Structures are given as C-alpha cells and as structure tokens.
Amino acid sequence: MMADSGPKEVAVIGNTDLTSAELDNNIKNTMVEIEKGTSLLRKMEISVAEAEKRTGKNTVNMQELYTVYLIETRPVDALTEGITPDSLWRRYSEFELLRNYLLVTYPFVVVAPLPEKRAEIVWHKLSADNMDPEFVERRRVGLENFLHRVASHPVLCNDNIFYIFLTEDKDWKEMVYETGFQAKADSRLKAVNAAFRVKNPDGRFTELKHYSDDLQTVLSQLLRVRARVADRLYGVYKVHGNYGRVFSEWSAIEKEMGDGLQSAGHHMDAYAASVDDILEEEEHYADQLKEYLFYTDALRAVCRKHELTQFELEMVALDLACKKQQKEELVTGTVRTFSLKGMTSKLFGQETAEQREAKLQVLEHQLKEGEEAVKEKNTESDEFVKTAWVDIERFKDQKDRDLKEALISYAVMQISMCKKGIQVWTNAKECFNKM
Numbered sequence: 001m002m003a004d005s006g007p008k009e010v011a012v013i014g015n016t017d018l019t020s021a022e023l024d025n026n027i028k029n030t031m032v033e034i035e036k037g038t039s040l041l042r043k044m045e046i047s048v049a050e051a052e053k054r055t056g057k058n059t060v061n062m063q064e065l066y067t068v069y070l071i072e073t074r075p076v077d078a079l080t081e082g083i084t085p086d087s088l089w090r091r092y093s094e095f096e097l098l099r100n101y102l103l104v105t106y107p108f109v110v111v112a113p114l115p116e117k118r119a120e121i122v123w124h125k126l127s128a129d130n131m132d133p134e135f136v137e138r139r140r141v142g143l144e145n146f147l148h149r150v151a152s153h154p155v156l157c158n159d160n161i162f163y164i165f166l167t168e169d170k171d172w173k174e175m176v177y178e179t180g181f182q183a184k185a186d187s188r189l190k191a192v193n194a195a196f197r198v199k200n201p202d203g204r205f206t207e208l209k210h211y212s213d214d215l216q217t218v219l220s221q222l223l224r225v226r227a228r229v230a231d232r233l234y235g236v237y238k239v240h241g242n243y244g245r246v247f248s249e250w251s252a253i254e255k256e257m258g259d260g261l262q263s264a265g266h267h268m269d270a271y272a273a274s275v276d277d278i279l280e281e282e283e284h285y286a287d288q289l290k291e292y293l294f295y296t297d298a299l300r301a302v303c304r305k306h307e308l309t310q311f312e313l314e315m316v317a318l319d320l321a322c323k324k325q326q327k328e329e330l331v332t333g334t335v336r337t338f339s340l341k342g343m344t345s346k347l348f349g350q351e352t353a354e355q356r357e358a359k360l361q362v363l364e365h366q367l368k369e370g371e372e373a374v375k376e377k378n379t380e381s382d383e384f385v386k387t388a389w390v391d392i393e394r395f396k397d398q399k400d401r402d403l404k405e406a407l408i409s410y411a412v413m414q415i416s417m418c419k420k421g422i423q424v425w426t427n428a429k430e431c432f433n434k435m
Helices: 020-035 092-105 133-152 160-167 172-178 188-197 203-251 258-273 275-332 340-348 353-433
Strands: 044-057 063-075 086-091
Touching: 044 133, 063 133, 063 160, 086 092, 086 160, 092 133, 092 160, 092 172, 133 160, 133 275, 160 172, 203 258, 203 275, 203 353, 258 275, 258 353, 275 353
Parallel strands: none
Antiparallel strands: 044 063, 063 086
C-alpha cells in the first residue's frame, strides 16, 4: 500500500472557537474603542432631497436617459464646527462604487445594501420600469436610508472617502480609484475555492452563512405573499367602485330611496379610491423587508472573507509543516513518505554531508519565514474574527429592532384598513336606514 503523500497533521491556531466569556470580553473591548468615535449623523444632517432625469452619452457614445439624486448636507446645529451646508448630484452608479469600496476596505463589516436597481417582487399594478416616477421616489428614499446607515455606523462613518462622497463634487471617482481598492478585491473564484477547501471552518460563521440563506428564503416568500395579497386587495377595493356606480344608477330611478342610495354610492366610491394610498404605504413596508433581503448577501460576504482568511492560514501552516518534515528527513536521513527525492536517493546514493548542510541552512531560513507567516496569518485571522463578530452582533440588534417595528406597523395598517371597511359599510347602513 502506497504511503500518504503529505503530512496529515496541520496546526491551525487562528480558528479555535473562543469561549462565550472570551467572546463577550472581545466584544466589550472593541465596542469601547468604537465608541470613542462620533457618529457622523450626530454632527451632520444628510438627505437625498430630490431626483432628476437627465440625458447624456454613455461610454460607447450612445445617448441615454438616467437619473441623478441631490444630496444635501448641513450641520446639525450652529455650534457644530467644520461642516458647512452643501449639495451635489450623484448617479446610482456612484452609490454602487461607494458601496463596493466599503465592502473591500472593511471586509469585517456588514455593509448596508443599496435599494434595488430595478423593481423586483412587485404586485402587477406597480410599474417595474426603473424610470417610473413612483419607483424613482422609492429609490430616492432607499438611497437616503443607505447614507444614514453608513453615517451612523461606528466604523464606516469615519471613512474619508465617504465624507468626500457627501461633500465634494469634483474628482471623487478618481480619489476612490487611487485608493487601489480594486486590486484588493478577492476574486469570486478564489472565494469559492476557499469555501470548498477550508478544513477547519469556524462553526459560528458556518451557522451564520446558513442563517443568511434561510433568512433570504423566508423574506423572499414573505414578499411574494404580500404581492399576491396586494393584487387581490386592489381587486376587492376597486370592485367597491362598481357598488358605487350601481347605487348611483339605481338612485336615478327612485324617488323615496334615491338620496340614500346616492349617498351610499359616494361612500363606496371613496372607499374604492383609497386603495392607491394604502398600497403606496404597503410598498414602504415591502421596501423595509427588501433591505434585509439584500442584507443577507452582505452577511455572506463577511463569511466568505472569513473562509478565505482561514484558508490562507491553513495553507501557510501546511507549508510550514512540510518544511519541518523535510528538515527531519534531512537530519535523520530517512524519508517518511513516498517521493521523487526518496527514489532518487535509492538509485543514485545519498547526498554528501556538505549538500545536506547547505540544504539545512536553506530550510532553517524558510522555517523562520514560515513561522512568521503563520504568526502573521494567525493574528490577521484572530483580528478579523474579533472585529467581524462585533459588527455581526451590532447588525443582529439592528435587524431585530427594525423588522419588529416594520411588522408591527404593517399589522397596524391592516387593522386600520379593516376598520375603514367596517366604517364604510356602517355609513352605508345609515344611508339605507334613512330611505
């Protein structure tokens, strides 16, 4: 039976699961460091005040229609120093560039998502055109929410590129590209390779990855159910308009009953017309759910970065173990595994003492470099786990708070709609009583 072609035992320190007490201590220490900074929103008011359609030429010199958004900033109060009122226009693509920069520069942060570029999971009466005024307005609100998320984040709010995005109109893109963030971006193929080959994954990040997949599935299903309900709700309300038309026509042929029927018809018409405002409010709650649907990809991005960091650590640890084995073989003169070197020694004889000594010196140097590399990767992995888990805990608190508020508000809205329906038919009953 052929011997194993490589060492079996690889010492990996950076991914040892921390105890709950150690993890809590790390979180508290990091939070103390974070709280020294001040959220930008405490000093600056940020708004995306309006959207405007423009025409221009794209990269292939073709005429195109696009939307720009007006960002306005001003100091919170007169006592705030270093901030002056300002405004500038940004395209959606510039928001995308900012977010990509933040994702690469802060891989341990669950970066807030942008609102959707094109409408998805909508009820059939809502336009999916990305130039539709209602969709553009919802996207404007979503972009403002994105800026508020970043400006209130304990780490991202202090980023200089983000501040320049808000305050300087010229040469912003050039400044972003000069940071070299694109060269730091991990390729998707590299990340997928790490996910399949990592041998010692952190259970917490694996669990978080599965949770993000499950959350995405649940929110997608919830949004699709809501879209179907909105379709049927629209139909029910509009059918009440038929009641109004019939009652009005009926009132024209009645003398004693005419006034009561006409009044009831007016109530039905008003009820049918109110559905547009109701469904517009519903879209607001749907957008809140969509934000967390898109947040799931940000969670997975943090998990992928951890897998890549862990994989790199395992690779340098494996290389170090191989070098140690080579040294042992040189010192003892025995080959533990099947290799070309072992076959060569048997065919052509052993190396001279001088040759072994020279190789030993080279290996000693490589071992020192390998130990330093493992130490560096261990530190990098430990630091990533520590900082990432702090932000994940922050995100969990935010998610629980926001989704709870959105679901309660949605329930209150549904109760209000039902009460409105009861009131309409109560008013109709009073009209009939007066006939």
